[in-house]
Amino acid sequence: MKATTALRKILHERCPLNFAEYMNLCLYHPEYGYYAQTPHQVGREGDFFTSVSCGPLFGILIAERIARWWREADFSGTWRILEPGPNNAALAIDIIKHLRSHYADAYLSMEYVTIDPLPLPRQFQELALAEYAEHVRCLADTSSLKPCPTFVVANEVLDAFPCRLIEREGDGWKEIKIESREEGCQLSEARYPCETPLPAILCSDEYADGYRTEIREAPHAFIDSLCRCMTRGRILFFDYGFAQPEYYDPQRKDGTLRVYRNHRASEDALQDPGLCDLTAHVDFTLVMETASHAGLKAVSFEPQEFFLSRLLRDLLQQGKWDHAWQTNLQTLVHPSHLGGKFHAFELSYAEHDQHDATAATRLAF
Numbered sequence: 001m002k003a004t005t006a007l008r009k010i011l012h013e014r015c016p017l018n019f020a021e022y023m024n025l026c027l028y029h030p031e032y033g034y035y036a037q038t039p040h041q042v043g044r045e046g047d048f049f050t051s052v053s054c055g056p057l058f059g060i061l062i063a064e065r066i067a068r069w070w071r072e073a074d075f076s077g078t079w080r081i082l083e084p085g086p087n088n089a090a091l092a093i094d095i096i097k098h099l100r101s102h103y104a105d106a107y108l109s110m111e112y113v114t115i116d117p118l119p120l121p122r123q124f125q126e127l128a129l130a131e132y133a134e135h136v137r138c139l140a141d142t143s144s145l146k147p148c149p150t151f152v153v154a155n156e157v158l159d160a161f162p163c164r165l166i167e168r169e170g171d172g173w174k175e176i177k178i179e180s181r182e183e184g185c186q187l188s189e190a191r192y193p194c195e196t197p198l199p200a201i202l203c204s205d206e207y208a209d210g211y212r213t214e215i216r217e218a219p220h221a222f223i224d225s226l227c228r229c230m231t232r233g234r235i236l237f238f239d240y241g242f243a244q245p246e247y248y249d250p251q252r253k254d255g256t257l258r259v260y261r262n263h264r265a266s267e268d269a270l271q272d273p274g275l276c277d278l279t280a281h282v283d284f285t286l287v288m289e290t291a292s293h294a295g296l297k298a299v300s301f302e303p304q305e306f307f308l309s310r311l312l313r314d315l316l317q318q319g320k321w322d323h324a325w326q327t328n329l330q331t332l333v334h335p336s337h338l339g340g341k342f343h344a345f346e347l348s349y350a351e352h353d354q355h356d357a358t359a360a361t362r363l364a365f
Helices: 003-014 019-028 057-073 090-102 104-108 119-128 130-135 220-227 284-293 304-317 323-333 357-362
Strands: 079-084 110-115 136-139 148-155 164-169 172-181 186-193 212-215 230-239 258-261 264-266 277-279 296-303 343-349
Touching (some): 019 164, 019 277, 057 104, 057 323, 104 110, 119 130, 220 284
Parallel strands (some): 079 110, 148 230
Antiparallel strands (some): 258 264
């Protein structure tokens, strides 16, 4: 039985599903989910590009940020880099290589931990990182990790968290659910009364009939799982999204849910379940609220172009620039490319940083 046929059968048996349940099965079913396969989704031969796909510079700049944190923190003993959602381990390799070449003391006391709950990708990551096996662990979750100083790097992780779909109708908000007919397990949308708590910003009369958007549950479990393995540290997210007022702008009437396959975007999330990526932009205000409850403070929240450009200046001052990275750099920081599409969001845990007022303002927090 072909994977997509098998997944359609599973979906049919479980329908009706809210969209978050549907998205979770499509992406993370342990056998047939999109991300359960050998990592091939990213890059020229895959379905979409990320900042890692266009060359090693992204990982090198992150390594510089981590090394500066390690140096300024001035602690001794074992410390950790933690990467949830490592996909094909390309980012891990770029970071580790740079630290090994330029920051030997940090490298020798470091462990690099990748977190992926799906067995096939995790096996791939173990093989890809075998050269660094003495310093690397590839785990399904964080439960076995003892707390120590930790720097978390999460590149395009939050956008893949399942989301619900809601739509405004004359008598209020409706939730979009997925139903299946017997004939060929044909999937379709249906509208149900919305019983899910909504962000307060949506409780107004500004939204016209037909306005559709996404809502996610606060990622408490995810954030807590990161903090539990830290004595102190940082969490650095790179992702696309908005602060809440922009996310739920009444003019953004079609939401942000997108489907990617072979570098083509569409809005038909029901056509090829398990064979394409489903993603929606990140509500960074919700992430900040969740992080604050866990004791995290915002260090910075800004477009990727500004964050990486500061790190680039450090790299240039140290004479580590390679002109072969020029094209890579333009893709990462140009505002019409990834530089303007993505945000860098850095948070601190159990450290003495002051809450960044500018970041708080931008997050409407």
